[in-house]
Amino acid sequence: MDLLRSLPIGLYLEKPLTWLHRLDPRVKLGWLMSLILTPLLSNPYWRIFLVLFLIIITSLALIPWRVQKKQMSWLLFFSCLIFVMTSFAPDGLIITHQPRLPNSDIIINQPTDYQYILYQIGNFKITRRSLDLAIKVSTLIFTLIYSSNLYLLTTAPEQITAGIEELLLPFRKFKLPITEIVLTLTLALRFIPLVLEEIQNLIRSIRTRAINWKKLGIKKSLKIWLIVVERLLENILLRAEQIAIAMEVRGFTTPNKHQVQWHQLKLSKYDFFVLLLLLIFWIGRLTIGNG
Known part of the structure; x- marks a missing residue:
């Protein structure tokens, strides 16, 4: 798996x-x-x-x-x-229910094909x-x-964070920690594969032991899965601590003093064409897609 x-x-x-x-x-x-x-x-x-x-x-x-x-x-x-x-x-x-109105013998024919x-x-x-x-x-x-x-x-995660940072630059006037938010988002996106890898390793370790779940029963099986979840949390926290230590070793203090630009964002003619299609998309939604 x-x-x-x-x-x-x-x-x-x-x-x-x-x-x-x-x-x-x-x-x-x-x-x-x-x-x-x-x-x-x-x-x-x-x-x-x-x-x-x-x-x-x-x-x-x-x-x-x-x-x-x-x-x-x-x-x-x-x-x-x-x-x-x-x-x-x-x-x-x-569901059987009691009607609010008394039964009537008058039969009303449906004038249309509506059902x-x-x-x-x-x-x-x-x-x-x-x-x-x-x-x-x-x-x-x-x-x-x-x-x-x-x-x-x-x-790419770096492109996502760079794009969001560019869009959020006007909010710096309100003293919002834009750089800190973008850094947190970058680390979160980079952390997703690590979490999947830890889950994968734990599942493989259980499969190699060939546990007979039917003989264990529900109570003992739940105990094993609780141990697995506890171990998963420990491994994730350990990975997070290793990332924090690596940033401290490299002299990272604040994101404002240690900014690294991976991508120079610049709109091309294809981007403007796609933005035009986005405008047409919204016009179609407002004219055709209204509920």
């Missing part, structure tokens, strides 16, 4: 360099925030469009299939599972409300997770 390969969450894809890699991180951050905000109060058609849009962008970026399969397939499966469960959940079970119940299997049924809720939940989960993961996949 290799978590660093099977669950590449928050990891940067260094090669191959796609056109998404070459875009300015500030432009990509604007697209990310747009993909996160536009599903709010939008209609189901716009939410479905966002899912298709992300799949098309991933295909046009020519990201290797081995990466797409590990990131997209499980997320699509999970979203489809949520869609099926939510379709039956809100109005799915028939609230779209599909029914025994006591389970799919209604217009449940279908709408299923589309909203499943597409929202896919859009939020995959768009964030695609951003981290095609943007």
Whole structure:
């Protein structure tokens, strides 16, 4: 089991360099925030469009299939599972209740073809409300997770922090610790692979011992997993202490005195073209995607 390969969450894809890699991180951050905000109060058609849009962008970026399969397939499966469960959940079970009004013998014919119940299997049924809720939940989960993961996949941690620092520079007038916040974000992004590596090593150590979980029972199994979690926390804190010692040895005192610029951010003509597409994207959301 290799978590660093099977669950590449928050990891940067260094090669191959796609056109998404070459875009300015500030432009990509604007697209990310747009993909996160536009599903709010939008209609189901716009939410479905966002899912298709992300799949098309991933295909046009020519990201290797081995990466797409590990990131997209499980997320699509999970979203489809949520869609099926939510379709039956809100109005799915028939519950007997006492009507508020007395029974009437008057039969009112439906003048149109409108039907609230779209599909029914025994006591389970799919209604217009449940279908709408299923589309909203499943597409929202896919859009939020995959768009964030695609951003981290095609943007180096140093580029992310440099872009955020450039965008937050005006807030320095209010004496906000922008550099400290950016440094914390950089260390957090660099720490994600270390956490996955520690989890991977602990799981491998348990598998090599060939523990028979059925004979142990629930109580003893929980004790073992508590020991594993405790050991994981100890290893993570040890890694954090090692990083702190390494920074102190190199004479690091404050981020303002020890700034290192890895990337010189400069908007190119392709970045301006993508920003124009972002403007068209928002116009489409305000005109077509309103709920």
